[in-house]
Amino acid sequence: MASKVIHAIYTDDDLLLQAVKQVRDARYNIAEIYTPFPVHGLDKAMGLESTRLAIASFIYGLIGFAVAIIMMNYMMIEDWPQDIGGKPSFSFIQNSPAFVPIIFELTVFFAAHLMVITFYMRSKLWPFKTAENPDVRTTDDHFLMEIDVSNHNVEELSKFLYNTGALEIKLIEN
Incomplete structure (x- = not known):
């Protein structure tokens, strides 16, 4: 079965942080977030457990x-x-x-x-490993939130993400 994800692109780290909180409050599953630099508080906003x-x-x-x-x-x-x-x-x-x-x-x-x-x-950063970055702009100045949409309405989720301040939204099928 093919899995579907939505890539939502943001241009500001504060906007991304607010969007992550809103997406989690709406009970959507955030698969991954790609940022060009570390965003303070993003791990807590995503609900990740602390590192050992x-x-x-x-x-x-x-x-x-x-x-x-x-x-x-x-x-x-x-x-x-x-x-x-x-x-x-x-x-x-x-x-x-x-x-x-x-x-x-x-x-x-x-x-x-x-x-x-x-x-x-x-x-899992081995020598000669190929990059897993889904969008090259995330290494420069954009932020990407990857959301699993297997059990959700894509149009409704897209509209919700645009309301959180997303600049661009793409549906990706793996």
């Missing part, structure tokens, strides 16, 4: 912290202890102030790099 990327970032930071401590302990205390500037080399605790910058840098390194990898995997 911050939790993942904290866990990645903890992994970096643990790797840094284990690495510094092994390299500077167990494997090749050296007397540098008269500092004792037989205890990690006694040398820990000297290790703080390295621990900090590895914590940030692990959190940042693993977050980028997680974001790309979660967003």
